[in-house]
Amino acid sequence: MIGILGAGSLGRLWAALLPQGQVAFLPRPDADPGAATLSYTFESIRGSHRTLALPWLQSPDDLSLLLVTTKAGDTLNALQHWLARIPASVPIVLFQNGLGSQQAVANAWPEHPILAASTTEGANRPEPNRVVHAGTGETWVGPLTPAARPKLAGVVSQLATTGLVVHAEDQILPRLWQKLVVNAGINPFTAILDCPNGDILANDFFLSHINPLCNEIAGLMAAEGIGNPTPEELRQRIETVARNTARNTSSMRGDILNGRRTEIDFINGYLVQLGERLDIPTPVNQLLTDRVKQLSPH
Ligand SMILES: NC(=O)C1=CN([C@@H]2O[C@H](COP(=O)(O)OP(=O)(O)OC[C@H]3O[C@@H](n4cnc5c(N)ncnc54)[C@H](OP(=O)(O)O)[C@@H]3O)[C@@H](O)[C@H]2O)C=CC1
Ligand SMILES: CC(C)(CO)C(=O)C(=O)O
Structure with a gap:
């Protein structure tokens, strides 16, 4: 049985596409799920609808694989x-975005086969029991602990039964950084400006902070040995994604609008903490983190 911990948008997407009968959700320990199954409507990328009823996991001994799709702060x-x-x-x-939560899990349970995934699939939940596969992309999976290395090929084969594009990635940390750069350069601006992704591009607040932000991130990446991208390359990457997802509401803006805690501590907040460890100043990341936290209810 493939278990899914975190029955939100992304967890329900994978659950809908994995072979039915082989997937179950893990209940919150403190909550009675109420029913034997979790039912929801799934809208595929082609727009077709189907109603699913997935079981709650009966016994942890049945698990062959666990996908963790909670938010970074809950993981x-x-x-x-x-x-x-x-x-x-x-x-x-x-499956968390950002960085920091993955290392925390790998450090807490170094003997377990822990892997991280970076995905550009997009799912949302416009209503509590309706999940939409809103954008198709690719998923890279790689090991975080030594025990995960021999499991990688098998995990990728199991995830690929969904029909989604899934790659094995030996060096998952640089992949996670690639996504972190994009999230650090788009998400806080959309949350602070309360606008869709594309609208940041012509905004004065974005235009006056994006170069110093990219300088900070490039300095951190070089110090961490994560490639050697120039600040200009980082800015280009951020702006390309903002243009390609121009009408999207970013996950961070969505969290603010819905009164939920954001993942800022694992995006710009992570970069601030890394800067402190490496003695590299990160005033723009700090400013963005502070501004988003002022908007967040927690
Ligand atoms: N959605 C997407 O397209 C993508 C998401 N991601 C990343 O994946 C992660 C999940 O995102 P997303 O699915 O959108 O988030 P959601 O908030 O939709 O889902 C998270 C789920 O985790 C549940 N949860 C929280 N704490 C626990 C717990 N202790 N035990 C069991 N379940 C728990 C929440 O329950 P409750 O609802 O009750 O709070 C919620 O259903 C994030 O890190 C996000 O950045 C990455 C790429 C794409
Ligand atoms: C790439 C981007 C910014 C798309 O909206 C995203 O990953 C997010 O919203 O978290």
């Missing part, structure tokens, strides 16, 4: 309960 806590209960050989794939 350590969500796994705490389950890791004492599931067999130590079960591969665990972390």
Whole structure:
């Protein structure tokens, strides 16, 4: 059985596309799921609809793979309960955006096969029980702990049964950084300016901060040994994604609009903390983090 911890947009997307009968959601330890199954309507990328009823996991011993699709800030806590209960050989794939939560999990359970995924698939939940596969992309999966290396090929084959494009990636950290750069350069601006992704591009606040932001990120990447991109290359990457997703509401803006905690601590906040460790000043990342936190309810 493939378990999914975090029955939100992304978790329900994978659950809908994996072979039915082989997937189950892991319930919150403190909540009674109420029914034996979780039912929702799934709208495919081609616009077709189907109604699904997926079971809640009966026994942790049944697990062959665990996908973790909680938000970054919930992940350590969500796994705490389950890791004492599931067999130590079960591969665990972390799907969180940003950085920091993945390392925290790998450091907490270094003997477990822990992998991280970076995905450009897009899913949202316009209503509690309706999940939309809004954008198709690619997913890279790679090992975070030594025990995960021998599991990588098998995990990729299992995820590829969805029909989504899934790659094995030996060096997952640089992949996670690529997405982090894009999220750090788009998400806080859309949240602060309360606008869709494309609208940041002509805004004075974005235009006056994007170059110093990219300088900070390029300095951190060089110090961390994550390639050697120039600030100009980073800006180009950020602006290309903002243009290609111009009408999108970013996940961070969506979180603010829905009164939810954002993932800022794992995006620009992560860069601030890294800067502190490396003695590299990050005033723009700090400013963006502070401004987003002022908007967030938590
Ligand atoms: N959606 C997308 O297209 C993409 C998302 N991501 C990343 O994937 C992660 C998940 O995103 P998304 O699915 O959009 O987020 P959602 O908020 O939709 O889903 C997270 C789910 O985790 C559940 N959860 C929180 N704590 C626990 C817990 N302790 N035990 C069990 N379940 C728990 C939440 O429950 P409740 O609803 O009750 O709070 C919620 O259903 C994020 O890090 C995001 O950045 C990455 C790429 C694309
Ligand atoms: C790429 C981007 C900015 C698309 O909206 C995203 O990943 C997000 O919203 O978190």
